[in-house]
Amino acid sequence: MTARSRGSAWLATGVLLLVATSGCSSGTVTHQALNRAFGQTFARMYALQQQELGHVLGRPADSAATCSRSGSAATSGSGAWLCTVHFPAPDGHLDPVSFDVDVAPIGCYTATGPPAVVGPLQLRTPSGGTVTNPLFAFDGCFDPT
Amino acid sequence: MTDTLAVRLRTAPARPLWQTYQWELEKVSAQVRTRAAAAVCVFGPFIFALGLKASSTVPADTLFGRWVDDSGYAVPLVVLGFAGSWGFPLLTALVAGDIFSAEDHYGTWTAILPRSVGRRSVFVGKVLAALTYAVAVVVLLAVSSLAAGLLLVGPQSLVGLSGNVVTSGQATVLVLASWAAALPAVLVSGSFAVLVSVATRNSLAGIVLPTVAGLALQLLLLVGGLGPLQSWLPNAGFVAWHGLWADPAFLRPLALATASAVGYAAGCLLLAWSLFHRRDFATA
Numbered sequence: 001m002t003a004r005s006r007g008s009a010w011l012a013t014g015v016l017l018l019v020a021t022s023g024c025s026s027g028t029v030t031h032q033a034l035n036r037a038f039g040q041t042f043a044r045m046y047a048l049q050q051q052e053l054g055h056v057l058g059r060p061a062d063s064a065a066t067c068s069r070s071g072s073a074a075t076s077g078s079g080a081w082l083c084t085v086h087f088p089a090p091d092g093h094l095d096p097v098s099f100d101v102d103v104a105p106i107g108c109y110t111a112t113g114p115p116a117v118v119g120p121l122q123l124r125t126p127s128g129g130t131v132t133n134p135l136f137a138f139d140g141c142f143d144p145t
Numbered sequence: 146m147t148d149t150l151a152v153r154l155r156t157a158p159a160r161p162l163w164q165t166y167q168w169e170l171e172k173v174s175a176q177v178r179t180r181a182a183a184a185v186c187v188f189g190p191f192i193f194a195l196g197l198k199a200s201s202t203v204p205a206d207t208l209f210g211r212w213v214d215d216s217g218y219a220v221p222l223v224v225l226g227f228a229g230s231w232g233f234p235l236l237t238a239l240v241a242g243d244i245f246s247a248e249d250h251y252g253t254w255t256a257i258l259p260r261s262v263g264r265r266s267v268f269v270g271k272v273l274a275a276l277t278y279a280v281a282v283v284v285l286l287a288v289s290s291l292a293a294g295l296l297l298v299g300p301q302s303l304v305g306l307s308g309n310v311v312t313s314g315q316a317t318v319l320v321l322a323s324w325a326a327a328l329p330a331v332l333v334s335g336s337f338a339v340l341v342s343v344a345t346r347n348s349l350a351g352i353v354l355p356t357v358a359g360l361a362l363q364l365l366l367l368v369g370g371l372g373p374l375q376s377w378l379p380n381a382g383f384v385a386w387h388g389l390w391a392d393p394a395f396l397r398p399l400a401l402a403t404a405s406a407v408g409y410a411a412g413c414l415l416l417a418w419s420l421f422h423r424r425d426f427a428t429a
Binding site: 028037040041042043044045048078104105106107108131132134137138139140141142143144145 | 203205208209211212214215304306307308309310366367368369370371372373375376384387388390391395397398401
């Protein structure tokens with residue numbers, strides 16, 4: 001086998017492998033994936049915020065979220081989304097609150113909440129320090145493949 | 146420098162590949178641009194972290210940018226985000242895009258090639274030296290940016306990419322793993338720059354073309370619209386580490402990016418070799 005034909009054989013094997021494995025990846029941002037990823041991240045961020053404010057977490061936030069494309073009937077794709085979660089109000093009942101969620105094709109998103117509900121960018125901790133409010137705006141990533 | 150190389154090449158070395166690799170490494174590390182790049186990799190992250198401390202805003206448009214004041218582990222990840230988008234292609238091409246064409250520029254092929262080491266050893270030695278430099282750039286930047294974060298901000302726990310809290314010990318491991326995950330894509334950048342350097346025989350093209358290609362690929366990666374091909378882009382490895390920071394972690398993008406990077410790098414190097422070993426340097 002000459003060096004050249006050996007090279008071609010390697011190249012052909014690589015291309016074959018590529019074709020064989022690319023068949024099983026869908027490569028889109030779907031509302032199911034975003035619902036799951038955003039809901040879970042929101043619930044954890046809420047718990048983190050309550051902990052930083054020194055509140056005893058009464059009931060964990062519901063990790064169910066409903067995401068839809070903003071101004072479009074599509075149920076998949078990157079771009080602007082709106083995700084609605086059940087936000088535990090101080091009096092105990094659950095309020096539906098919507099986050100603007102900007103999703104990149106690589107499966108990462110930036111969520112921005114309404115400041116009236118989630119609070120300002122910086123939070124005062126009970127000990128007098130300031131911390132970044134986890135819910136003001138947050139990033140998350142999920143598997144887009 | 147090339148005179149001494151030619152003299153040393155006259156005495157047939159016992160291990161020609163090892164010899165050419167060492168000579169090429171010596172040549173690379175003697176260059177001003179290599180030392181300048183090393184200085185940027187070592188001191189750049191510290192200057193960046195000091196700038197962040199002095200600034201009242203945070204780089205919130207980069208992943209982990211919101212947390213740079215809260216945890217030192219965010220610093221190396223923000224640096225990795227920047228380096229992946231435009232730093233790595235330029236830094237690797239500085240050496241890899243010049244390593245073959247410099248011999249054209251100085252007209253030194255006729256001094257190197259007729260010697261006893263053989264054309265294959267010269268090729269492999271040069272490629273290995275260029276890729277060694279590329280790996281060194283990644284290691285220096287990783288260690289320096291982690292040190293900058295820990296020394297200037299501190300080892301606080303970091304919020305991951307699914308709201309998960311990553312403790313200090315885990316975060317060190319994940320930061321290093323994230324940088325390691327970018328290595329295959331860096332080697333693709335280096336291999337492509339080697340190919341351009343061999344094909345164009347021009348160092349300016351060898352440095353500029355891979356940098357521009359890197360930027361164009363970054364745009365493709367961020368704009369999307371490629372569907373399933375998205376995760377097969379040569380630079381997908383620059384963002385595939387994100388999955389390490391979610392809980393549960395997802396590693397499929399990383400596996401796809403690494404597998405395709407091996408293919409791209411091998412393709413570039415095979416093409417470079419097929420051009421190089423058939424080229425007639427005597428009449429050039």
